[in-house]
Amino acid sequence: MTLLSLAGAAAPAGAAGTSGAAPRATGSTAADPTPGAPKKLFSIDDQRVDESSGLAKSAKYDGIWWTVNDSGDTARVFGVDATGEVRVVLKFKAPVKDVEAIAVDRDGVIYIADIGDNNRNREMIEVYTIPEPPELEDQEDVKFHRYDFEYPDGPHDAETLLIQPETKRLYFVTKVKTKPGAFYAAPASASREGTNKLTKLADVPAGPYGFTDGTFMPDGKTVVLRTYIDVATMTWGDEPALVARAGTPVAQGESVAVGPSGSDLLVGSEGRSSPVYQMAAPAKRTAAKPPAASTPAATPKPTATASTAPKNNHSLRWIVVGAGLLALIITFVTFPAGRRERLDRMAENARLTGQPPPNPHGRRRSNA
Numbered sequence: 001m002t003l004l005s006l007a008g009a010a011a012p013a014g015a016a017g018t019s020g021a022a023p024r025a026t027g028s029t030a031a032d033p034t035p036g037a038p039k040k041l042f043s044i045d046d047q048r049v050d051e052s053s054g055l056a057k058s059a060k061y062d063g064i065w066w067t068v069n070d071s072g073d074t075a076r077v078f079g080v081d082a083t084g085e086v087r088v089v090l091k092f093k094a095p096v097k098d099v100e101a102i103a104v105d106r107d108g109v110i111y112i113a114d115i116g117d118n119n120r121n122r123e124m125i126e127v128y129t130i131p132e133p134p135e136l137e138d139q140e141d142v143k144f145h146r147y148d149f150e151y152p153d154g155p156h157d158a159e160t161l162l163i164q165p166e167t168k169r170l171y172f173v174t175k176v177k178t179k180p181g182a183f184y185a186a187p188a189s190a191s192r193e194g195t196n197k198l199t200k201l202a203d204v205p206a207g208p209y210g211f212t213d214g215t216f217m218p219d220g221k222t223v224v225l226r227t228y229i230d231v232a233t234m235t236w237g238d239e240p241a242l243v244a245r246a247g248t249p250v251a252q253g254e255s256v257a258v259g260p261s262g263s264d265l266l267v268g269s270e271g272r273s274s275p276v277y278q279m280a281a282p283a284k285r286t287a288a289k290p291p292a293a294s295t296p297a298a299t300p301k302p303t304a305t306a307s308t309a310p311k312n313n314h315s316l317r318w319i320v321v322g323a324g325l326l327a328l329i330i331t332f333v334t335f336p337a338g339r340r341e342r343l344d345r346m347a348e349n350a351r352l353t354g355q356p357p358p359n360p361h362g363r364r365r366s367n368a
Helices: 309-334 337-353
Strands: 039-044 052-057 064-069 076-081 086-091 099-104 109-114 125-131 145-150 158-163 170-174 182-185 195-197 199-203 213-216 222-226 230-235 241-247 253-258 264-269 274-280
Touching: 052 158, 052 213, 052 264, 064 099, 099 213, 109 158, 158 222, 213 253, 222 253, 230 253
Parallel strands: 052 099, 052 253, 099 158, 145 195, 158 213
Antiparallel strands: 039 274, 052 064, 064 076, 076 086, 099 109, 109 125, 125 145, 158 170, 170 182, 182 199, 213 222, 222 230, 230 241, 253 264, 264 274
16 A cells, blocks of 8 residues: 655744754653653643643654643643643644644644544544644644545544654544444545545554554554554554553553654643653563573483393393303314214223223323
8 A cells, every 4th residue: 555645734944953942851760761660750730731642752843742622722732842841832723623643754843633423423534734834833823735535434422643753644533432443544645625535444453442543653654543541552464463462551542752862652631731651562482492402411321221231132142152152162173073983982991991091182191
């Protein structure tokens, strides 16, 4: 599937990273990568942010995250730093209904997703784009672009907008309480003229009361989705696959964003003084490595056991038999048959007559 950007998206007023003071996350908490367990990074104590319903890492300013209020607020975006302080407010004059998500592409374009539909009666949903500002200063009338979208199978409630980093194509995740929702893809090149038809891409795993936010990780190969109580990591593709899930320390979870290190996450909730936690993205656990094989001991020499004794006895028998055969051969060689019988008779006659026995070598044996 070819993934392309929205056509005509609003471009940032300045080149990314070249204009404006770029605030950096303060304190070691924001700078250090998350070791594992979630830890509180900050709280949004500004009274103007009373129902944060999305969070997105700035592409232009280090240590800034953009957020929006849920339904009931006007069209505005808040820039929050790593201490929870609102550093900038951007306002644009659009007739928003139920803003539920926010995202930022690599070019520093902010996408505000007016996609909430609790009653499932909206024929269209809208996404507005504005540029990240050249300076972190409040703006009252930011120019915006509007894109209209329509589901292929009727209205859906949704609170998640995803932007694929490399292609900048948009994806929506529907929010369903009792069964799996789905990924819907915007056209490869969306238009600001008319209504863009969405295409269902794939189902998403069922989540507790549905998914409330999501983000692509910077590599573009992983998506993280947020529910009220946990986050889920998925591999990206034509058929996204669940990798792992992990609980979060905040209830009524409404937001997730790429964290300070670029590989970790920030998760937040709605309400006044809403806390934001830093945590690792859930990853599949790998099986423990088997223990190293021990060095084999030297093989002991075999002893004369019951299993080796028959073999030794067998060898001994062959030695005895061989010796006997050798003696027999010597006897036959030394004493030919006729001579042996003659000596036997001579020995017998000598015994009867009292004479000395004959000498087998031809000499008569003397009694002396």
